[in-house]
Amino acid sequence: MSDPLLYTACHQWHVDHGGRMVDFAGWEMPLLYSNITTEHHAVRNTAGLFDIAHMGRLFFTGPDACRFLDHMLTNSVESLKPGQIRYSLVTNESGGILDDVLVYRFSDFYMLVVNASNRLKIVDWIEQQRSDFDVQIEDQTREKFMLALQGPESLGILNPLVEAELSEIKYYYGIETRVSGVDALVSRTGYTGEDGFEVVLDQTKAAALWERLIADGESAGLIPAGLGCRDTLRLEAAMPLYGHELDETTDPYTAGLNFAVKLKAADFIGKEALIAAKARDDRKVRVGFTLEGKRAAREGSLLFSGDQQVGSVTSGSFSPTLDLPIGMAYVEAGFADAGQILEADIRGKRFPVKVTELPFYKRDT
Numbered sequence: 041m042s043d044p045l046l047y048t049a050c051h052q053w054h055v056d057h058g059g060r061m062v063d064f065a066g067w068e069m070p071l072l073y074s075n076i077t078t079e080h081h082a083v084r085n086t087a088g089l090f091d092i093a094h095m096g097r098l099f100f101t102g103p104d105a106c107r108f109l110d111h112m113l114t115n116s117v118e119s120l121k122p123g124q125i126r127y128s129l130v131t132n133e134s135g136g137i138l139d140d141v142l143v144y145r146f147s148d149f150y151m152l153v154v155n156a157s158n159r160l161k162i163v164d165w166i167e168q169q170r171s172d173f174d175v176q177i178e179d180q181t182r183e184k185f186m187l188a189l190q191g192p193e194s195l196g197i198l199n200p201l202v203e204a205e206l207s208e209i210k211y212y213y214g215i216e217t218r219v220s221g222v223d224a225l226v227s228r229t230g231y232t233g234e235d236g237f238e239v240v241l242d243q244t245k246a247a248a249l250w251e252r253l254i255a256d257g258e259s260a261g262l263i264p265a266g267l268g269c270r271d272t273l274r275l276e277a278a279m280p281l282y283g284h285e286l287d288e289t290t291d292p293y294t295a296g297l298n299f300a301v302k303l304k305a306a307d308f309i310g311k312e313a314l315i316a317a318k319a320r321d322d323r324k325v326r327v328g329f330t331l332e333g334k335r336a337a338r339e340g341s342l343l344f345s346g347d348q349q350v351g352s353v354t355s356g357s358f359s360p361t362l363d364l365p366i367g368m369a370y371v372e373a374g375f376a377d378a379g380q381i382l383e384a385d386i387r388g389k390r391f392p393v394k395v396t397e398l399p400f401y402k403r404d405t
Contacts (some may be wrong), residue, residue, distance in 0.1 A: 091248070
C-alpha cells in the first residue's frame with residue numbers, strides 16, 4: 041500500500057479554483073488551472089503565483105553549520121555574505137549528483153532548499169555525514185510554506201505587503217522581514233527565467249497570504265500557475281531538472297554546471313572524483329535543440345547523425361514563447377556545435393533538429 045499523498049497549506053484553494061491535481065513526488069500539486077500556455081504567457085508578460093511548498097526546506101544552526109554545509113556542497117558556503125543565496129550541488133563519492141540545491145545564509149542560520157523528489161534521500165544523506173560536526177538540522181518542510189511569485193509585475197504586486205523595499209534586494213539574495221504582518225523569509229531567485237520572489241512563512245499563515253496576493257495582483261494580470269508551465273518556463277531558460285538533466289550518474293561538468301563547483305574551496309564529498317571528471321575530454325555535452333513544426337522530441341528520444349547514435353533527449357516540449365518545439369539533450373562532444381543538424385527519432389520516424397545555444401530565452405534586464 042502506497043503512502044498517502046501530502047497536501048500543502050493551499051491545497052483546498054487549488055481544488056476549489058479548478059486546479060488539475062496530480063501526484064508529484066508524493067505531494068498532490070496543481071499541474072494547471074486554465075491551461076499551460078495561458079499560465080506560461082502570464083509569467084512572461086505579467087505574473088504567475090506558484091505553490092512550491094512541496095520543495096524541501098532544511099534549516100542548519102550551530103557552531104559547525106557552515107563547515108558542515110561546505111563538506112556537503114560543491115559550491116563555497118564559507119564565502120557567502122549575510123543574505124546571499126548560492127546554487128550548489130550535493131554529490132556522492134563518485135561525483136554523481138544527488139541533488140541540485142539552493143543554500144541561503146541568514147543572520148544566525150542557513151537554509152537549504154532541495155527538490156521534492158530528493159528530500160528524504162538528502163535528509164538521510166545528511167544524517168550519514170553529520171557525526172563529526174556540531175550542527176543542528178531541522179526539516180521544516182511540513183511546518184513552513186513556500187510560494188514563488190514570478191514575472192515582470194512581481195515586484196509591484198508583492199512590495200506593498202513587505203516591511204522592506206524589495207527593489208533593494210539583489211538577485212540571489214534574501215531577507216528576514218514581515219509580509220502582510222507575518223514573519224517571513226523573502227528571496228529573489230526563481231526557476232522561470234523571469235524576475236520574481238519567493239516567500240517562506242509559517243504554514244498556518246499561508247492560505248491568507250496566497251489569497252491576498254491573488255486579490256491584490258488581479259489588476260496587474262496575476263494568475264495562479266501550476267507545475268506544467270513551470271516546466272516549459274524553466275526549459276526555455278535552460279535550467280536543468282533533476283531526474284532529467286541531472287542524476288546520480290551525471291557529474292556537474294558533464295551537466296555544464298562548472299560554475300557551481302569550487303574545487304579550491306572546502307574538501308566536499310566527491311571532490312577528488314570531480315577533479316578527475318574535469319580533466320576528461322570525452323564526456324558528453326548538454327545542448328539545446330529546436331525542431332520545425334509542432335511535434336516535440338520528448339525525454340528518451342534518441343539523436344542521430346546519419347546512422348550513428350550521438351545522444352539522447354533529456355527534456356522536450358513546445359515553447360509558447362518561441363512558438364516552436366525545443367529541448368535539451370546530452371550529445372557526444374563532436375556533435376555539440378550550435379547550428380549542427382541532427383535527427384531525432386520520434387515514435388520511429390526521424391525528424392531534423394538544430395543544435396542551439398542555451399538558453400533559448402533570456403529576459404531583458
